[in-house]
Amino acid sequence: MQLGIQVSGVSRAFGSVQAVADATLSVLPGSVTALIGPNGSGKTTLMLMLATLLAPDAGTITINGHDPATHPQLVRASMGWMPDVLGSWPSLTVRAALETTGRMYRLSRATATARADELISLTGLEELADRPSRVLSRGQKQRLSLARALVHSPSVLLLDEPASGLDPAARINLRELVRRLAGDGTAVLVSSHVLAELDEMADAAVYLTNGRTASPEALARAGASSRAWRIRSLDAPALASALTAIGVSPGITSVDKLGTLVQVTGEAAAVELLGRLIRADVPVCDFGPAVGNLEHTFLDLNRGTDVMEQGS
Amino acid sequence: MTTVTTGSTPTSFGVWISGLWLIVSLELRQRVRGTAWYVLLGIFVLLVALVTTLLWAATGASLVGGGGVFSLIVFFVLLLGTLVSPALSGNAINGDREAGTLATTQVTLISTGQLVLGKFVAAWITSLAFLAASVPFLIFAVSAGEVSAATIGTSIVVLAIELGVIAAIGVGLSGVVTRPLFSIVVTYLLVAALSLGTLIAFGLLGAATKATTTSTFTPVLSSDFDPETGEQSNVVCGPAETTTYETPRFDYYWWILAANPYVVVADASPGVFDEYGSPSDSFAWIAVSVRQAQTPPDLATEYNACEEASSGYSSYSGEYPGMQGPGPTQQEIYDSALPSWFVGLAIHLALAVGALFWAWRRTLTPARRLAAGSRIA
Numbered sequence: 149m150q151l152g153i154q155v156s157g158v159s160r161a162f163g164s165v166q167a168v169a170d171a172t173l174s175v176l177p178g179s180v181t182a183l184i185g186p187n188g189s190g191k192t193t194l195m196l197m198l199a200t201l202l203a204p205d206a207g208t209i210t211i212n213g214h215d216p217a218t219h220p221q222l223v224r225a226s227m228g229w230m231p232d233v234l235g236s237w238p239s240l241t242v243r244a245a246l247e248t249t250g251r252m253y254r255l256s257r258a259t260a261t262a263r264a265d266e267l268i269s270l271t272g273l274e275e276l277a278d279r280p281s282r283v284l285s286r287g288q289k290q291r292l293s294l295a296r297a298l299v300h301s302p303s304v305l306l307l308d309e310p311a312s313g314l315d316p317a318a319r320i321n322l323r324e325l326v327r328r329l330a331g332d333g334t335a336v337l338v339s340s341h342v343l344a345e346l347d348e349m350a351d352a353a354v355y356l357t358n359g360r361t362a363s364p365e366a367l368a369r370a371g372a373s374s375r376a377w378r379i380r381s382l383d384a385p386a387l388a389s390a391l392t393a394i395g396v397s398p399g400i401t402s403v404d405k406l407g408t409l410v411q412v413t414g415e416a417a418a419v420e421l422l423g424r425l426i427r428a429d430v431p432v433c434d435f436g437p438a439v440g441n442l443e444h445t446f447l448d449l450n451r452g453t454d455v456m457e458q459g460s
Numbered sequence: 461m462t463t464v465t466t467g468s469t470p471t472s473f474g475v476w477i478s479g480l481w482l483i484v485s486l487e488l489r490q491r492v493r494g495t496a497w498y499v500l501l502g503i504f505v506l507l508v509a510l511v512t513t514l515l516w517a518a519t520g521a522s523l524v525g526g527g528g529v530f531s532l533i534v535f536f537v538l539l540l541g542t543l544v545s546p547a548l549s550g551n552a553i554n555g556d557r558e559a560g561t562l563a564t565t566q567v568t569l570i571s572t573g574q575l576v577l578g579k580f581v582a583a584w585i586t587s588l589a590f591l592a593a594s595v596p597f598l599i600f601a602v603s604a605g606e607v608s609a610a611t612i613g614t615s616i617v618v619l620a621i622e623l624g625v626i627a628a629i630g631v632g633l634s635g636v637v638t639r640p641l642f643s644i645v646v647t648y649l650l651v652a653a654l655s656l657g658t659l660i661a662f663g664l665l666g667a668a669t670k671a672t673t674t675s676t677f678t679p680v681l682s683s684d685f686d687p688e689t690g691e692q693s694n695v696v697c698g699p700a701e702t703t704t705y706e707t708p709r710f711d712y713y714w715w716i717l718a719a720n721p722y723v724v725v726a727d728a729s730p731g732v733f734d735e736y737g738s739p740s741d742s743f744a745w746i747a748v749s750v751r752q753a754q755t756p757p758d759l760a761t762e763y764n765a766c767e768e769a770s771s772g773y774s775s776y777s778g779e780y781p782g783m784q785g786p787g788p789t790q791q792e793i794y795d796s797a798l799p800s801w802f803v804g805l806a807i808h809l810a811l812a813v814g815a816l817f818w819a820w821r822r823t824l825t826p827a828r829r830l831a832a833g834s835r836i837a
């Protein structure tokens with residue numbers, strides 16, 4: 149039995165809208181995979197298919213070895229899903245909502261109660277435990293939603309934009325929680341638009357564009373394309389003249405108060421540029437990629453489609 | 461990571477029932493447990509109390525027995541039940557979908573069958589609460605006497621079933637129609653179609669379908685009248701005169717009335733008649749009226765006055781010509797006609813089961829087809 153998530157060639161249309169087309173990905177137990185794509189690229193639709201709620205038109209999905217379309221019950225027993233919409237039973241308290249969810253997963257009453265307490269402290273909802281969930285703020289509801297996805301200690305976790313609405317401390321907690329769950333062997337698929345955050349928590353990334361997962365070749369191309377590096381120097385004019393002297397290609401993109409942005413193709417070229425700046429005695433105090441890896445790939449992939457769309 | 465081990469025995473009946481009950485109690489806590497609901501129940505009790513008092517005074521129940529009051533209270537509970545139940549059950553499924561709580565329930569080990577049935581049972585329990593609240597008044601009516609145990613039993617059971625039918629239709633439509641407001645309205649329209657629409661359809665169809673009735677009359681032109689005996693001699697007959705006129709054919713459409721919930725409740729309880737064969741509660745009144753409609757009209761009436769005169773009829777004997785004695789009593793009509801309530805109840809149960817089944821089909825996951833413009837989550 150193949151544990152974790154396997155998706156191959158999955159597509160799904162809503163009428164004339166092809167929400168997901170030929171998506172392929174796999175998430176192994178103990179790893180965190182980021183699902184990245186622009187608005188409307190089909191992330192939520194893909195998650196719904198994984199969560200046994202939506203049947204794919206084509207392709208195969210297995211979750212811990214079971215097909216969600218034919219054996220939804222087996223998949224549900226070991227899969228936790230945190231939806232992107234906030235839905236909670238308004239008149240139930242946080243604790244009652246978690247207990248009820250536990251009972252829906254056929255936990256015994258005592259286990260459900262104990263688990264609810266555990267999750268309340270895990271997600272920092274102690275003070276709100278006995279308030280009806282109607283009164284929760286957006287971020288608090290988001291925490292409740294996360295807690296609910298974890299009620300039955302699933303070995304596959306689907307998180308659809310879990311960080312939206314969370315404060316910085318809660319985001320750090322979320323990141324640590326996700327890493328800890330992965331450390332315990334959970335397969336985690338997480339979508340988010342905050343790529344810097346995914347950079348820190350994901351082992352791998354899957355890019356969706358118009359419902360298609362980016363091919364390995366496209367990813368390699370995007371990784372190799374030139375990207376902006378930010379250089380900050382204690383002596384800005386010296387940096388400027390050194391850069392002109394070196395004659396960086398493709399060249400200086402812009403200068404802002406955080407430093408100078410320079411387009412560099414590949415990390416080797418960046419190392420060489422830094423060496424030459426140091427040798428030219430420029431006092432460099434900051435030298436690094438201006439955007440994270442995920443963001444760079446994301447922007448490059450979607451720039452690609454824009455060009456294609458304009459060309460056709 | 462531990463997985464849920466109990467999830468491996470999904471066929472066990474006990475597990476299934478406890479899942480169902482979980483949904484029922486969740487629904488009751490969600491929808492019912494609120495001040496607004498208790499206020500509604502309070503208003504309901506007040507109305508029933510008012511109606512009972514007025515009926516008591518109007519029918520003189522302390523003299524004629526509580527049958528009339530009892531049957532009218534049952535109808536009043538049915539009326540209020542049909543007014544309240546659609547509002548409480550008509551958004552059970554699509555309301556949850558809008559609130560985003562349907563999908564989070566569906567990813568758990570709760571099956572679609574448990575979900576739909578659980579919501580139905582909760583809606584039914586909710587409307588049964590109205591019946592329960594009216595029990596003191598029913599007991600009060602019974603205390604006036606003249607209400608048989610059979611009437612009490614059948615009318616309350618059939619009323620409870622009818623409330624269940626409305627709950628099922630409401631929950632069913634909420635799974636079929638995407639927008640909550642729309643499904644509530646459609647439920648109301650369906651309930652109105654059953655309660656009022658059947659009456660209107662029956663009346664209009666019956667009146668529109670006319671049959672030509674001929675009546676033939678043969679008059680006496682002249683005769684000698686013997687004042688001693690009251691008999692006639694030398695009778696000269698005139699030609700037979702035929703008049704035709706149109707009669708509505710209600711007998712074709714009586715089954716439409718059978719689908720009326722009030723008729724079902726009335727017809728199901730055993731008819732109670734007084735010593736003259738007249739109905740003694742409103743159940744029997746309605747049942748008699750509905751069953752009377754089953755009798756086809758007499759399409760050819762004939763009155764031959766001439767033959768009667770020549771056959772030695774005496775106007776002193778006190779018998780009127782053309783009369784076959786006094787007509788049948790209402791009890792006789794009731795007993796000779798077909799009981800219609802199980803036809804109506806069968807129609808209602810089919811509607812209820814059909815609505816729930818349709819909702820179940822539309823709520824099944826993983827979903828293949830989605831209603832246009834609806835998202836799962």
Ligand SMILES: Nc1ncnc2c1ncn2[C@@H]1O[C@H](COP(=O)(O)OP(=O)(O)OP(=O)(O)O)[C@@H](O)[C@H]1O
Nearest residue numbers: 162165167186187188189190191192193830834835
């Ligand atoms: N039920 C539906 N009926 C019709 N179209 C739908 C439905 N659900 C999704 N879509 C369409 O499918 C596409 C993918 O939607 P989806 O919600 O998967 O995007 P997403 O990647 O999650 O976007 P976001 O980043 O904004 O959350 C969109 O164009 C959306 O309009």
Ligand SMILES: [Mg+2]
Nearest residue numbers: 191192232308
């Ligand atoms: Mg989304």
